[in-house]
Amino acid sequence: MVPPMIQPVSHEAQTHVPAHVDGVAAVIDSPLWMVSKAPALNELVVALQQHRRRVDEGAAEPSRRLAFSRHQVARARLEFSDMIRHGERDLHLLAGLLAERFLGTVRRRSVVIGEIERTRERFTLAVDVTEAEVIESTDLDLGNRVLARLAIADQRGWLRASLVSSVVEYEADAPNPMSVYRLLTRIKAEEEIWNKVSDEIFELDQLVLRDKQLRHLGRYVKDVFGIKIVVGTPEDAERLQAALQDITFDDERLASRGLPVDADHRCLRFIEVKNYLEHDSRKRSGWSAMKSVVSWNGRTFEIQVQPLTNFLHERERLTRESHASFKTTRERVRDEVAARMPLFGFYRSLLRWLFVDPTSEPPIHDGVEVVLTD
Numbered sequence: 001m002v003p004p005m006i007q008p009v010s011h012e013a014q015t016h017v018p019a020h021v022d023g024v025a026a027v028i029d030s031p032l033w034m035v036s037k038a039p040a041l042n043e044l045v046v047a048l049q050q051h052r053r054r055v056d057e058g059a060a061e062p063s064r065r066l067a068f069s070r071h072q073v074a075r076a077r078l079e080f081s082d083m084i085r086h087g088e089r090d091l092h093l094l095a096g097l098l099a100e101r102f103l104g105t106v107r108r109r110s111v112v113i114g115e116i117e118r119t120r121e122r123f124t125l126a127v128d129v130t131e132a133e134v135i136e137s138t139d140l141d142l143g144n145r146v147l148a149r150l151a152i153a154d155q156r157g158w159l160r161a162s163l164v165s166s167v168v169e170y171e172a173d174a175p176n177p178m179s180v181y182r183l184l185t186r187i188k189a190e191e192e193i194w195n196k197v198s199d200e201i202f203e204l205d206q207l208v209l210r211d212k213q214l215r216h217l218g219r220y221v222k223d224v225f226g227i228k229i230v231v232g233t234p235e236d237a238e239r240l241q242a243a244l245q246d247i248t249f250d251d252e253r254l255a256s257r258g259l260p261v262d263a264d265h266r267c268l269r270f271i272e273v274k275n276y277l278e279h280d281s282r283k284r285s286g287w288s289a290m291k292s293v294v295s296w297n298g299r300t301f302e303i304q305v306q307p308l309t310n311f312l313h314e315r316e317r318l319t320r321e322s323h324a325s326f327k328t329t330r331e332r333v334r335d336e337v338a339a340r341m342p343l344f345g346f347y348r349s350l351l352r353w354l355f356v357d358p359t360s361e362p363p364i365h366d367g368v369e370v371v372l373t374d
Helices: 033-037 039-056 070-102 131-136 139-148 193-201 204-210 215-220 234-246 251-256 308-320 323-340 342-355
Strands: 018-021 024-027 065-069 106-116 122-128 152-154 157-159 161-172 180-187 225-231 269-275 290-296 299-307 369-373
Touching: 039 070, 039 193, 039 342, 065 070, 070 131, 070 161, 070 180, 070 225, 070 234, 070 251, 070 299, 070 342, 070 369, 106 139, 122 139, 122 161, 139 161, 193 204, 193 342, 204 323, 225 234, 225 308, 234 269, 234 290, 234 299, 299 308, 323 342, 342 369
Parallel strands: 065 369, 225 299
Antiparallel strands: 018 024, 106 122, 106 161, 152 157, 161 180, 180 225, 269 290, 290 299
Protein backbone atom coordinates (compact mmCIF):
# COMPACT_ATOMS: atom_id res chain seq x y z
CA MET A 1 0.00 0.00 0.00
CA VAL A 2 1.30 3.45 -0.91
CA PRO A 3 1.55 5.59 2.25
CA PRO A 4 -0.98 8.42 2.49
CA MET A 5 0.20 11.71 1.04
CA ILE A 6 -2.17 13.88 3.03
CA GLN A 7 -2.75 13.53 6.74
CA PRO A 8 -4.93 12.94 8.57
CA VAL A 9 -7.44 10.87 6.58
CA SER A 10 -9.81 9.34 9.10
CA HIS A 11 -12.47 6.74 8.35
CA GLU A 12 -15.08 9.24 9.51
CA ALA A 13 -13.92 11.72 6.87
CA GLN A 14 -14.43 9.29 4.01
CA THR A 15 -17.86 10.08 2.63
CA HIS A 16 -17.64 7.44 -0.13
CA VAL A 17 -17.22 3.70 0.09
CA PRO A 18 -13.57 2.85 -0.73
CA ALA A 19 -12.70 0.19 -3.27
CA HIS A 20 -9.35 -1.53 -3.77
CA VAL A 21 -7.83 -1.48 -7.24
CA ASP A 22 -4.45 -3.17 -7.67
CA GLY A 23 -4.09 -3.06 -3.89
CA VAL A 24 -4.69 0.69 -3.66
CA ALA A 25 -7.67 2.26 -1.94
CA ALA A 26 -9.72 4.27 -4.42
CA VAL A 27 -12.96 6.21 -4.24
CA ILE A 28 -15.52 4.47 -6.46
CA ASP A 29 -16.87 7.63 -8.07
CA SER A 30 -13.51 9.40 -8.49
CA PRO A 31 -13.89 11.68 -11.54
CA LEU A 32 -10.32 11.01 -12.65
CA TRP A 33 -11.35 7.67 -14.11
CA MET A 34 -7.96 6.77 -15.54
CA VAL A 35 -6.03 6.74 -12.24
CA SER A 36 -7.07 3.28 -11.08
CA LYS A 37 -3.73 1.83 -12.18
CA ALA A 38 -1.66 4.81 -10.98
CA PRO A 39 -1.29 4.33 -7.20
CA ALA A 40 0.49 7.56 -6.23
CA LEU A 41 -1.71 9.74 -8.45
CA ASN A 42 -4.83 7.96 -7.21
CA GLU A 43 -3.71 8.51 -3.62
CA LEU A 44 -3.24 12.22 -4.30
CA VAL A 45 -6.62 12.65 -6.01
CA VAL A 46 -8.56 10.70 -3.38
CA ALA A 47 -6.91 12.51 -0.47
CA LEU A 48 -7.55 15.93 -2.02
CA GLN A 49 -11.18 14.99 -2.67
CA GLN A 50 -11.56 14.04 0.99
CA HIS A 51 -9.91 17.26 2.11
CA ARG A 52 -12.19 19.29 -0.15
CA ARG A 53 -15.26 17.68 1.41
CA ARG A 54 -14.00 18.30 4.94
CA VAL A 55 -13.39 21.99 4.19
CA ASP A 56 -16.79 22.30 2.48
CA GLU A 57 -18.40 20.75 5.56
CA GLY A 58 -16.63 23.19 7.90
CA ALA A 59 -14.34 20.63 9.52
CA ALA A 60 -12.29 21.50 12.58
CA GLU A 61 -8.81 23.03 12.23
CA PRO A 62 -6.71 19.82 12.71
CA SER A 63 -8.29 18.15 9.67
CA ARG A 64 -7.27 21.10 7.47
CA ARG A 65 -3.56 20.29 7.64
CA LEU A 66 -2.12 19.19 4.29
CA ALA A 67 1.18 17.28 4.39
CA PHE A 68 2.81 16.18 1.13
CA SER A 69 5.80 13.93 0.52
CA ARG A 70 8.19 15.14 -2.20
CA HIS A 71 8.78 11.54 -3.24
CA GLN A 72 5.07 10.78 -3.63
CA VAL A 73 4.42 13.99 -5.57
CA ALA A 74 7.22 13.07 -7.98
CA ARG A 75 5.70 9.61 -8.39
CA ALA A 76 2.24 11.05 -9.01
CA ARG A 77 3.60 13.37 -11.70
CA LEU A 78 5.43 10.50 -13.42
CA GLU A 79 2.31 8.30 -13.27
CA PHE A 80 0.22 11.07 -14.83
CA SER A 81 2.64 11.35 -17.76
CA ASP A 82 2.66 7.56 -18.18
CA MET A 83 -1.13 7.48 -18.03
CA ILE A 84 -1.43 9.99 -20.87
CA ARG A 85 1.21 8.22 -22.95
CA HIS A 86 -0.42 4.78 -22.51
CA GLY A 87 -3.85 6.24 -23.19
CA GLU A 88 -2.63 7.76 -26.45
CA ARG A 89 -0.99 4.47 -27.41
CA ASP A 90 -4.36 2.72 -26.95
CA LEU A 91 -5.97 5.51 -28.98
CA HIS A 92 -3.73 4.74 -31.95
CA LEU A 93 -4.16 0.99 -31.60
CA LEU A 94 -7.94 1.45 -31.79
CA ALA A 95 -7.57 3.94 -34.67
CA GLY A 96 -5.44 1.42 -36.55
CA LEU A 97 -8.09 -1.29 -36.15
CA LEU A 98 -10.86 1.05 -37.33
CA ALA A 99 -8.80 2.34 -40.26
CA GLU A 100 -8.00 -1.20 -41.36
CA ARG A 101 -11.69 -2.14 -41.18
CA PHE A 102 -13.19 0.87 -42.98
CA LEU A 103 -10.41 2.35 -45.13
CA GLY A 104 -8.35 -0.71 -46.09
CA THR A 105 -4.81 0.33 -47.04
CA VAL A 106 -4.02 3.71 -45.53
CA ARG A 107 -1.43 6.46 -45.63
CA ARG A 108 -0.48 7.77 -42.17
CA ARG A 109 0.51 11.41 -41.83
CA SER A 110 1.35 13.76 -39.00
CA VAL A 111 -0.55 16.96 -39.84
CA VAL A 112 0.65 20.10 -38.11
CA ILE A 113 -0.87 23.57 -38.03
CA GLY A 114 1.86 26.03 -37.09
CA GLU A 115 2.04 29.76 -36.50
CA ILE A 116 4.96 32.05 -37.31
CA GLU A 117 5.59 33.88 -34.04
CA ARG A 118 6.51 37.30 -35.45
CA THR A 119 3.82 37.60 -38.14
CA ARG A 120 1.10 35.29 -36.70
CA GLU A 121 0.71 33.72 -40.15
CA ARG A 122 -0.66 30.16 -40.10
CA PHE A 123 0.41 27.20 -42.22
CA THR A 124 -0.34 23.48 -42.52
CA LEU A 125 2.41 20.87 -42.90
CA ALA A 126 1.93 17.13 -43.45
CA VAL A 127 4.64 14.46 -43.15
CA ASP A 128 4.29 10.72 -43.74
CA VAL A 129 4.85 8.58 -40.62
CA THR A 130 4.96 4.84 -39.97
CA GLU A 131 2.60 2.86 -37.76
CA ALA A 132 5.47 2.26 -35.31
CA GLU A 133 6.17 6.01 -35.05
CA VAL A 134 2.49 6.70 -34.38
CA ILE A 135 2.19 4.08 -31.62
CA GLU A 136 5.51 4.86 -29.95
CA SER A 137 5.18 8.67 -29.95
CA THR A 138 2.53 11.10 -28.76
CA ASP A 139 0.78 13.32 -31.30
CA LEU A 140 2.43 16.32 -29.64
CA ASP A 141 5.92 14.80 -29.95
CA LEU A 142 5.29 13.97 -33.60
CA GLY A 143 4.04 17.49 -34.28
CA ASN A 144 7.04 19.12 -32.62
CA ARG A 145 9.44 16.87 -34.54
CA VAL A 146 7.75 17.80 -37.82
CA LEU A 147 7.92 21.49 -36.94
CA ALA A 148 11.59 21.19 -35.97
CA ARG A 149 12.41 20.16 -39.56
CA LEU A 150 11.09 23.45 -40.89
CA ALA A 151 13.27 26.52 -41.48
CA ILE A 152 11.51 29.87 -42.11
CA ALA A 153 13.23 33.11 -43.07
CA ASP A 154 12.37 36.58 -44.33
CA GLN A 155 14.45 39.66 -45.17
CA ARG A 156 15.15 40.28 -41.46
CA GLY A 157 16.39 36.79 -40.66
CA TRP A 158 15.18 33.45 -39.34
CA LEU A 159 11.69 33.14 -37.86
CA ARG A 160 10.43 30.79 -35.16
CA ALA A 161 7.18 28.84 -35.49
CA SER A 162 4.97 27.56 -32.68
CA LEU A 163 2.67 24.53 -32.70
CA VAL A 164 -1.06 25.30 -32.89
CA SER A 165 -2.45 21.83 -33.54
CA SER A 166 -1.10 18.35 -34.24
CA VAL A 167 -3.13 15.33 -35.32
CA VAL A 168 -2.40 12.00 -36.96
CA GLU A 169 -4.42 11.29 -40.10
CA TYR A 170 -5.16 7.92 -41.67
CA GLU A 171 -6.06 8.62 -45.29
CA ALA A 172 -7.68 6.13 -47.66
CA ASP A 173 -5.62 5.11 -50.69
CA ALA A 174 -8.72 4.11 -52.67
CA PRO A 175 -12.52 4.43 -52.53
CA ASN A 176 -14.23 2.16 -49.98
CA PRO A 177 -17.80 0.89 -49.51
CA MET A 178 -18.51 3.14 -46.50
CA SER A 179 -17.35 6.37 -48.24
CA VAL A 180 -14.76 7.06 -45.54
CA TYR A 181 -12.21 9.68 -46.60
CA ARG A 182 -9.96 9.79 -43.57
CA LEU A 183 -9.66 9.04 -39.89
CA LEU A 184 -7.94 11.37 -37.41
CA THR A 185 -6.80 11.05 -33.81
CA ARG A 186 -6.52 13.83 -31.30
CA ILE A 187 -5.77 14.22 -27.62
CA LYS A 188 -6.99 17.10 -25.46
CA ALA A 189 -5.12 16.19 -22.29
CA GLU A 190 -3.81 19.20 -20.44
CA GLU A 191 -0.06 19.68 -20.38
CA GLU A 192 -0.44 21.50 -17.05
CA ILE A 193 -1.03 18.69 -14.57
CA TRP A 194 -2.13 21.04 -11.76
CA ASN A 195 -4.98 22.36 -13.89
CA LYS A 196 -5.99 18.88 -15.04
CA VAL A 197 -6.12 17.36 -11.56
CA SER A 198 -7.99 20.30 -10.01
CA ASP A 199 -10.46 20.26 -12.94
CA GLU A 200 -11.16 16.59 -12.28
CA ILE A 201 -11.42 16.85 -8.48
CA PHE A 202 -14.01 19.61 -8.80
CA GLU A 203 -15.64 18.05 -11.91
CA LEU A 204 -15.16 21.34 -13.75
CA ASP A 205 -16.95 20.26 -16.92
CA GLN A 206 -20.08 19.39 -14.93
CA LEU A 207 -19.89 22.66 -12.98
CA VAL A 208 -19.76 24.62 -16.23
CA LEU A 209 -22.61 22.70 -17.82
CA ARG A 210 -24.82 23.21 -14.75
CA ASP A 211 -24.11 26.95 -14.58
CA LYS A 212 -26.24 28.94 -17.04
CA GLN A 213 -23.72 31.78 -17.24
CA LEU A 214 -20.81 29.43 -18.02
CA ARG A 215 -22.57 26.74 -20.05
CA HIS A 216 -21.65 28.27 -23.44
CA LEU A 217 -17.98 27.78 -22.54
CA GLY A 218 -18.34 24.02 -22.04
CA ARG A 219 -16.27 23.10 -25.12
CA TYR A 220 -13.18 24.62 -23.51
CA VAL A 221 -12.98 22.18 -20.60
CA LYS A 222 -13.55 18.77 -22.17
CA ASP A 223 -10.52 16.46 -21.96
CA VAL A 224 -10.80 13.16 -23.81
CA PHE A 225 -8.96 10.95 -26.26
CA GLY A 226 -10.73 11.28 -29.58
CA ILE A 227 -11.10 9.75 -33.03
CA LYS A 228 -12.76 11.56 -35.93
CA ILE A 229 -13.97 9.66 -39.00
CA VAL A 230 -14.70 11.82 -42.06
CA VAL A 231 -17.28 10.52 -44.55
CA GLY A 232 -18.99 11.95 -47.63
CA THR A 233 -22.52 12.89 -46.59
CA PRO A 234 -24.76 12.94 -43.50
CA GLU A 235 -26.36 9.73 -44.78
CA ASP A 236 -22.91 8.12 -44.96
CA ALA A 237 -22.30 9.25 -41.35
CA GLU A 238 -25.43 7.50 -40.13
CA ARG A 239 -24.48 4.32 -42.02
CA LEU A 240 -21.02 4.30 -40.52
CA GLN A 241 -22.39 4.97 -37.04
CA ALA A 242 -24.58 1.88 -37.33
CA ALA A 243 -21.55 -0.15 -38.48
CA LEU A 244 -19.51 1.07 -35.50
CA GLN A 245 -22.19 -0.02 -33.06
CA ASP A 246 -22.14 -3.53 -34.55
CA ILE A 247 -18.37 -3.83 -35.04
CA THR A 248 -16.40 -6.84 -33.82
CA PHE A 249 -12.62 -7.17 -34.22
CA ASP A 250 -11.74 -10.78 -34.99
CA ASP A 251 -9.19 -12.68 -32.89
CA GLU A 252 -6.66 -12.96 -35.72
CA ARG A 253 -6.67 -9.20 -36.28
CA LEU A 254 -6.16 -8.52 -32.55
CA ALA A 255 -3.39 -11.10 -32.24
CA SER A 256 -1.55 -9.66 -35.26
CA ARG A 257 -1.28 -6.35 -33.37
CA GLY A 258 -0.17 -8.00 -30.14
CA LEU A 259 -3.48 -7.25 -28.41
CA PRO A 260 -5.25 -9.57 -25.96
CA VAL A 261 -8.01 -11.68 -27.47
CA ASP A 262 -10.84 -10.86 -25.07
CA ALA A 263 -14.17 -9.06 -24.80
CA ASP A 264 -12.54 -5.73 -23.83
CA HIS A 265 -10.76 -5.64 -27.20
CA ARG A 266 -13.24 -7.36 -29.55
CA CYS A 267 -16.03 -4.77 -29.30
CA LEU A 268 -16.76 -1.14 -28.55
CA ARG A 269 -19.05 -0.58 -25.57
CA PHE A 270 -21.15 2.50 -26.30
CA ILE A 271 -21.73 4.72 -23.28
CA GLU A 272 -23.38 7.69 -25.02
CA VAL A 273 -24.50 8.58 -28.54
CA LYS A 274 -25.60 12.06 -29.68
CA ASN A 275 -26.83 12.91 -33.18
CA TYR A 276 -25.81 16.44 -34.21
CA LEU A 277 -26.49 15.77 -37.90
CA GLU A 278 -30.13 16.78 -37.77
CA HIS A 279 -30.71 20.50 -38.25
CA ASP A 280 -32.49 21.05 -34.92
CA SER A 281 -29.70 19.27 -33.04
CA ARG A 282 -26.78 21.12 -34.61
CA LYS A 283 -24.65 23.20 -32.30
CA ARG A 284 -24.91 26.96 -32.57
CA SER A 285 -21.48 27.06 -34.29
CA GLY A 286 -22.86 24.94 -37.15
CA TRP A 287 -20.79 21.94 -36.09
CA SER A 288 -22.37 18.69 -37.28
CA ALA A 289 -21.50 15.04 -36.53
CA MET A 290 -22.52 11.79 -34.88
CA LYS A 291 -20.78 11.90 -31.50
CA SER A 292 -20.26 8.83 -29.30
CA VAL A 293 -18.44 7.99 -26.08
CA VAL A 294 -17.17 4.41 -26.08
CA SER A 295 -15.19 2.12 -23.83
CA TRP A 296 -12.42 -0.06 -25.28
CA ASN A 297 -9.63 -1.82 -23.38
CA GLY A 298 -10.85 -0.24 -20.15
CA ARG A 299 -10.45 3.32 -21.47
CA THR A 300 -12.96 5.89 -22.61
CA PHE A 301 -12.76 7.43 -26.09
CA GLU A 302 -14.84 9.91 -28.04
CA ILE A 303 -15.64 8.99 -31.65
CA GLN A 304 -17.03 11.57 -34.06
CA VAL A 305 -18.38 10.68 -37.51
CA GLN A 306 -18.46 13.89 -39.53
CA PRO A 307 -19.50 14.80 -43.12
CA LEU A 308 -16.68 16.10 -45.31
CA THR A 309 -18.03 19.63 -45.85
CA ASN A 310 -18.38 20.21 -42.11
CA PHE A 311 -14.89 18.83 -41.46
CA LEU A 312 -13.31 21.14 -44.05
CA HIS A 313 -15.11 24.15 -42.57
CA GLU A 314 -13.89 23.20 -39.09
CA ARG A 315 -10.27 22.84 -40.26
CA GLU A 316 -10.41 26.18 -42.07
CA ARG A 317 -11.60 27.84 -38.87
CA LEU A 318 -8.80 26.21 -36.87
CA THR A 319 -6.27 27.52 -39.38
CA ARG A 320 -7.64 31.06 -38.92
CA GLU A 321 -8.46 31.19 -35.22
CA SER A 322 -5.91 32.02 -32.58
CA HIS A 323 -4.91 29.07 -30.42
CA ALA A 324 -3.86 31.60 -27.81
CA SER A 325 -7.45 32.89 -27.78
CA PHE A 326 -8.78 29.36 -27.17
CA LYS A 327 -6.37 28.83 -24.29
CA THR A 328 -7.18 32.25 -22.85
CA THR A 329 -10.90 31.45 -22.88
CA ARG A 330 -10.28 28.12 -21.15
CA GLU A 331 -8.33 29.95 -18.46
CA ARG A 332 -11.16 32.45 -18.13
CA VAL A 333 -13.52 29.55 -17.38
CA ARG A 334 -11.26 28.47 -14.53
CA ASP A 335 -10.90 32.03 -13.27
CA GLU A 336 -14.67 32.52 -13.20
CA VAL A 337 -15.18 29.25 -11.34
CA ALA A 338 -12.41 30.20 -8.88
CA ALA A 339 -14.11 33.55 -8.23
CA ARG A 340 -17.30 31.73 -7.23
CA MET A 341 -15.51 28.84 -5.52
CA PRO A 342 -12.29 30.04 -3.80
CA LEU A 343 -11.33 26.49 -2.82
CA PHE A 344 -11.03 25.60 -6.53
CA GLY A 345 -8.61 28.50 -7.02
CA PHE A 346 -6.64 27.38 -3.97
CA TYR A 347 -6.33 23.83 -5.34
CA ARG A 348 -5.03 25.14 -8.67
CA SER A 349 -2.38 27.17 -6.86
CA LEU A 350 -1.60 24.27 -4.53
CA LEU A 351 -1.10 21.74 -7.34
CA ARG A 352 0.96 24.18 -9.39
CA TRP A 353 3.15 24.76 -6.32
CA LEU A 354 3.59 21.02 -5.82
CA PHE A 355 4.41 20.13 -9.41
CA VAL A 356 6.21 23.23 -10.67
CA ASP A 357 7.68 25.39 -7.92
CA PRO A 358 7.80 23.65 -4.51
CA THR A 359 10.71 25.90 -3.39
CA SER A 360 8.40 28.94 -3.23
CA GLU A 361 5.99 29.74 -0.41
CA PRO A 362 2.90 27.48 -0.41
CA PRO A 363 -0.50 29.04 -1.18
CA ILE A 364 -2.84 30.02 1.65
CA HIS A 365 -6.56 29.37 2.07
CA ASP A 366 -8.64 30.14 5.17
CA GLY A 367 -6.08 28.93 7.66
CA VAL A 368 -5.19 25.69 5.85
CA GLU A 369 -1.67 24.64 6.79
CA VAL A 370 0.37 23.23 3.88
CA VAL A 371 3.53 21.20 4.62
CA LEU A 372 5.98 19.57 2.16
CA THR A 373 8.06 16.80 3.69
CA ASP A 374 11.12 14.88 2.47
